[in-house]
Amino acid sequence: MxxxxxxxxxxxxxxxxxxxxxxxxxxxxxxxxxxxxxxxxxxxxxxxxxxxxxxxxxxxxxxxxxxxxxxxxxxxxxxxxxxxxxxxxxxxxxxxxxxxxxxxxxxxxxxxxxxxxxxxxxxxxxxxxxxxxxxxxxxxxxxxxxxxxxxxxxxxxxxxNPLLQDPGLAFHPPLLYLGYVGFSIAFSFAIAALLEGRVDPAWARWVRPWTLAAWTFLTGGIALGSWWAYYELGWGGWWFWDPVENVSFMPWLLGTALLHSAIVVEKRDALKVWTILLAILTFSLSLLGTFVVRSGLLTSVHAFAVDPTRGLYILLLLVIAAGGSLALFAWRAPSLKAGGLFAPVSREGGLVLNNLLLATATATVLLGTFYPLFVEAFTGGRLSVGPPYFNATFLPIMLPLVAVMAVGPMMAWKRADLAGVLGRLKFVALAAVLAAAATWYIQEGGPVLAALAMGLAVWLFLGTLWELGERVRLFRVPAGDSWRRARGLPRAAWGMSLAHAGLAVAMAGMIGSSAWKQEEVRVVRPGDEVALGGYSFRFDGAQRIQGPNYLSDTAPLTLLRDGRELGTLYPERRFYPVQEMHTTQAAIRTNGLYDLYAVIGDPQPGGAWTLRLYLEPLVPWIWFGAAFMALGGLVSLSDRRLRVGAPRKAAKAAAQPAPAE
Missing domain, CATH: 1.20.120 (Four Helix Bundle (Hemerythrin (Met), subunit A))
Structure with a gap:
């Protein structure tokens, strides 16, 4: 019933x-x-x-x-x-x-x-x-x-599916959907504005909190999904440029651009047409992701195995929603009044560059994700586009974006003195150069791009702190005055600083785990030791354990350093009888700077097992940084200016019919 x-x-x-x-x-x-x-x-x-x-x-x-x-x-x-x-x-x-x-x-x-x-x-x-x-x-x-x-x-x-029987799946899909679906509000506001023929700072004030909420949820959802893949799939990585990963990442990229573009509309009444277009495209990419995981086009751990006829229905919805909204945009956008003017070197100019780089990065991910599908559809041939393509195209676009992020918040609206801003950041630039040189030295001439990228991460992190220090006039006025200024700062300013600093921390984690990861794969028997990164792992034999709905082969590994026992790791290989499927459960020991990561593979003759060990430098920083980014979004949402929206008088004024144009 x-x-x-x-x-x-x-x-x-x-x-x-x-x-x-x-x-x-x-x-x-x-x-x-x-x-x-x-x-x-x-x-x-x-x-x-x-x-x-x-x-x-x-x-x-x-x-x-x-x-x-x-x-x-x-x-x-x-x-x-x-x-x-x-x-x-x-x-x-x-x-x-x-x-x-x-x-x-x-x-x-x-x-x-x-x-x-x-x-x-x-x-x-x-x-x-x-x-x-x-x-x-x-x-x-x-x-x-x-x-x-x-x-x-x-x-x-x-x-x-046993891969989905994990606590991370209790939170990952809801957070991801809160982000995906949350952008529908920005989409609805954009279509409503086109129908009314009016986009103004009050409209941007109403749109911003909904966009920020969706962005915050999507940030948390993507980070949690990456963490789940890291410890659940057992391959020692946190991102594989899987097509279904990409279709969640693209709305995040355009949503980030939308968030910054809406600020320009609110503060300077500019970029109105571009902001409307971003709102439409961001939600359209969310719908595209929904289509991809349900169409049967892709085989992925993230995708739902459903028949293509259902995918055709969602494709029709996507065409109606995206195509109809873009047609309305083409018809109504020319009637929207142009906003305020600004010089290329200004806060607005920095945000425009931010938007262009994010939009270009989104286009590269979109091309790499769907080009193989088009090739297969039209030629019948199979083409694989993997991490080498994305590393060669996406990363060079994002590095200039990181460089601009430290400078943009310190620039004035309408017209700025770039030389003056860079002069105020000279000590930050020196620290970034020293960080890149130190990285190069410590890693014995490791990848040049990795050392430069680490310097950029330091540039963004210290630049964000420097900008915050200038806001409160740290070390320029008495400490009590700086404290009062800090307490009086809008929460949106604190949220921005947290998000930018979080990106710098996450970026350092991505660089470290990608460039200096160590790996060891061995077939071991009870009593064997494997050395990695100054540690030894002693295999003590596998044990069969009955779980609630699975059987677990657990392999205790005693961790040693200089002959001293530090603890035990317990990697598992689970078998789910109902689904007749094996899964891996990685054992991870972290100290905040790096992870020791252990996975057991298939059993071998004579009681031996395949053992994979990884040393993952700075990988915990990825999720620390993502948590700071999401926290920055939440702090910004608590800003009263965003919670109350536009003033009631402005709302009443906006309610009047738009003049004929």
């Missing part, structure tokens, strides 16, 4: 979305306040209905209701409760329901917190959001019903 209730609430949510997407939009076009007012309660009702549907599917997983086909295909009675719950979104239908749930939550949030929005703009934003939801509600109900029954019901289920 509860699955039928979930199905009914999905139908109800679709019907409410149809009302929300039509009546308020007509009201905004005709100036009918009563019709526009329908959008707010409709958004709340649509969200409530979707929450009930999601709760019904979760209940079916928790109680192992094997009359529901989705539960049969992705759960098992012996599975731990955590993975029963996370199994809800560990499949095509359930993850789609989570996608729509987050979409309706964002719509309800706009309805609840957008009190200062002009009624016509609010009605149009919620209307566009409803039409996006309609596409996915119809997709679920017609092709991917998560509540489909099966009869006769089997005694047990098929279990969840």
């Amino acid at each position: 509860i699955p039928e209730l979930g199905h009914f609430t999905l139908v109800l949510a679709l019907l409410v979305a149809l009302v929300q997407g039509s009546l308020p939009m007509l009201g905004a076009a005709r100036g009918r306040a009563d019709w526009m007012a329908v959008a707010r309660p409709a958004a709340f009702l649509q969200c409530a209905a979707t929450v009930l549907a999601f709760a019904a599917l979760t209940w079916a997983y928790v109680v192992s209701d094997f009359t529901v086909l989705n539960v049969v295909q992705n759960s098992h009675s012996a599975k731990p409760m955590l993975y029963k719950v996370t199994g809800v979104w560990g499949n095509h239908e359930g993850s789609l329901l989570l996608w729509v749930l987050i979409l309706t939550i964002f719509g309800a949030a706009v309805a609840g917190f957008g009190r200062n929005l002009p009624p016509s703009l609010k009605a149009r934003v919620l209307g566009v959001q409803a039409w996006v939801a309609i596409g996915f509600f119809t997709f679920m109900l017609f092709t991917s019903n998560p509540f489909e029954r099966i009869w006769p019901a089997p005694l047990d289920g098929n279990d969840l």
Whole structure:
């Protein structure tokens, strides 16, 4: 009965979305306040209905209701409760329901917190959001019903993919979807602005917090997914330029550009057309990612193995959403008034360069990801584009971006003195050169590009701290005055500094783990020792351990240095009988500067095992830095200027009809 209730609430949510997407939009076009007012309660009702549907599917997983086909295909009675719950979104239908749930939550949030929005703009934003939801509600109900029954019901289920039975999967997909779907709000604001023919600083003030929230969630989701791949897949890496990794990374890149572009619109009433285009393209890339993982185009641990007909439906949604919005942009964008002028050397100019580099980087990732698919589709041949391509194209674009990031925040709006700014950063530049030289010396002439990149990471980190010090006039006024200035700084300024410094830390981690990683692969027997990076690993033999729903071959490794025991690592090789699948569980010991990483492979004759050992320099800094970036986003969101949006007077003024042009 509860699955039928979930199905009914999905139908109800679709019907409410149809009302929300039509009546308020007509009201905004005709100036009918009563019709526009329908959008707010409709958004709340649509969200409530979707929450009930999601709760019904979760209940079916928790109680192992094997009359529901989705539960049969992705759960098992012996599975731990955590993975029963996370199994809800560990499949095509359930993850789609989570996608729509987050979409309706964002719509309800706009309805609840957008009190200062002009009624016509609010009605149009919620209307566009409803039409996006309609596409996915119809997709679920017609092709991917998560509540489909099966009869006769089997005694047990098929279990969840063992690779997904991990605590990281409890948080990675929801965070990723909060980022993906969160950009739908920026998209809805962009379409609403095109329909109204008005983009102004007040509009940017309303858009920024939603864009920042989506960016923060997506940052956390990508970082958590990278961490999960690092410790779960057992290959000692944190990023492989997998196509499905790339389709989550591209919205992050363009979303970063959108976030900075919206600042220019708010502060200087410039880059309005470009910002609208970025909002459309960012969400279009999110839809593209949804299509890729559900179309059957790619084989990946991240992808859902579904039939291509479902992918065709999402492709149609993508064409309608992206193509229709771009057509509207081409029609309405020329009517938008140009904004303020600025010199190339200015804060605005730095942000424009930031946007151009991020957009170019996105294009290189897009080309490398989809070019092999086009080649296969049109010629039938297979082409592999891997890390060498991305390292050769993406990295040279990002290094100038990092160089500019330390300079941009210190430049004045409208017109700046570049020589003066660089002069204030001379000690930072000296420290960066010394860091690059020290890296070169310590690594005995290691890769030149790695040493230069490490210098750039130091440049960005110290430049960010220097800019913050100048804001509070550190060492120029008494310490008490600097403290009062620091307390009075807007939280958005603190958030920016945290995010930029976090990127510098993450960048250092990426460089260290890529350039100076050490690896040792050996076949070992009990009592054998393997040396790596000044440590010795003694293999003490494998043990068979019974897990909740798996069998584990655990291989204790005693860690020694200079003959002194430091502890024991426990890498595992697990076998899941239901899925008949093996997985690896890496054992990781970290001191914050580097990781010791151990994995056991296949058993060999005579009680021997394959053992892979890695020394990963600075790799923990990747996730420390990502955490600081996400924290910077949260701190910025707490800034009252972003939480209250545009002033009520500005909202009332914006509510007046736009003059004829």
